[in-house]
Amino acid sequence: MVLSQLCYAHLGGVVPESFDEEISIPDAYRRYRPDEVDVNKRILTFEQDNILFRKLAESRRFRGTTLRGFVCSVESDEDMQFSALTYRLGDGSGFLAFRGTDGTVVGWKEDFNLSFMQQTAGQERAINYLNTAFDSDNQPIRLGGHSKGGNFAIFSSLYCNEAIRDRIVNIYSYDGPGFRDEVIESEVYKNMLPKIKCFIPQVSIVGMLLGSSSEPKIVKNSAIGIKQHFAYNWELKRNRFLLTDKLKKSGDVINKAISGMLDDFSDSEREIFTESLFEILQAPDKETLKELNKLRSYPSIIKAISKLRPEQQAVMKEAFRKIAQNGKGAFFK
Numbered sequence: 001m002v003l004s005q006l007c008y009a010h011l012g013g014v015v016p017e018s019f020d021e022e023i024s025i026p027d028a029y030r031r032y033r034p035d036e037v038d039v040n041k042r043i044l045t046f047e048q049d050n051i052l053f054r055k056l057a058e059s060r061r062f063r064g065t066t067l068r069g070f071v072c073s074v075e076s077d078e079d080m081q082f083s084a085l086t087y088r089l090g091d092g093s094g095f096l097a098f099r100g101t102d103g104t105v106v107g108w109k110e111d112f113n114l115s116f117m118q119q120t121a122g123q124e125r126a127i128n129y130l131n132t133a134f135d136s137d138n139q140p141i142r143l144g145g146h147s148k149g150g151n152f153a154i155f156s157s158l159y160c161n162e163a164i165r166d167r168i169v170n171i172y173s174y175d176g177p178g179f180r181d182e183v184i185e186s187e188v189y190k191n192m193l194p195k196i197k198c199f200i201p202q203v204s205i206v207g208m209l210l211g212s213s214s215e216p217k218i219v220k221n222s223a224i225g226i227k228q229h230f231a232y233n234w235e236l237k238r239n240r241f242l243l244t245d246k247l248k249k250s251g252d253v254i255n256k257a258i259s260g261m262l263d264d265f266s267d268s269e270r271e272i273f274t275e276s277l278f279e280i281l282q283a284p285d286k287e288t289l290k291e292l293n294k295l296r297s298y299p300s301i302i303k304a305i306s307k308l309r310p311e312q313q314a315v316m317k318e319a320f321r322k323i324a325q326n327g328k329g330a331f332f333k
Helices: 002-006 025-031 046-058 105-113 121-133 148-159 187-195 225-229 249-264 267-281 295-306 310-330
Strands: 066-075 080-088 094-098 141-146 168-174 196-201 217-219
Touching: 002 046, 002 094, 002 141, 025 046, 025 066, 066 121, 080 121, 094 121, 094 148, 121 148, 141 148, 148 168, 148 187, 168 187, 187 196
Parallel strands: 094 141, 141 168, 168 196, 196 217
Antiparallel strands: 066 080, 080 094
16 A cells, blocks of 8 residues: 555656666655645645655665656546556565546546446556566566556556466555456456455445455545545554454445446446536636636536536436435435
8 A cells, every 4th residue: 555655646757767777765755856746736645645755765664665667647638647656675576556546637537437438548558557567577566556546456467468467466456446347257357356455445435436356355444435535544553454344334325326326327328427527527627626626617617517418418417316316225225
């Protein structure tokens, strides 16, 4: 989880993009300039990520860990937000961390695209990155990621080159969304399943989207609602998560509500819902959700809703009706 979380730090110009060069964590931290990061690109965990980076640089355990291959790109025309970082650990093994959804509207749209697309642009990029990262050596490989990064870690392990897949020891998904039925039912997924380790908080929204045959471990959490998604709120005792055997009731309600909508909608309806929702969100011409969370954006959003095509408005209304219906029923189950 620690290595997956550090991937959220803004490491461009700090960690080499090349896989032929590497830098130690202490040296990388000395290069790091958080004050120069654009305010609008600072996600909710920005300050905590800075502290984590400093702690790792001071840590005896991670002092010998090296970093390489940092990439970060957002491609609006492809609905792709992708970032990854490769580590060489003290024992010589490799760990590849995929970043989860950041604060960009494009990043969140890609999460929704997972519900109706067989493969997103980010998932394809994850496969190519994994193949390149470990093409020239033979060390054991572990993959991981938080949120959408967990989905990318599992997906890339299924469809990477066979020689690389054979070297994968474990894949860790921390509250990452699941997969469409054709992936879960595939032989390669079933073969990889024993290596997949999934963890979710007590109120899991992202991590319970779509399907998964992996039984997740539920981690106790000190936050309320969607804030449980953020890793810094997961409870620990020394080097272990504090686990529980069931979700909180509020999390169960939300999961049943959203799952009910997805189960009832066809792929084309899911696509219409996603395109409509993000057509609305992108109306104020803002790139991040932080920028959208301002009163001056609301008139543009309201205007965009009124301009939706009739079929889009119908699907949106039906989606919210199903969410409300399924959520209400979940309270009594």
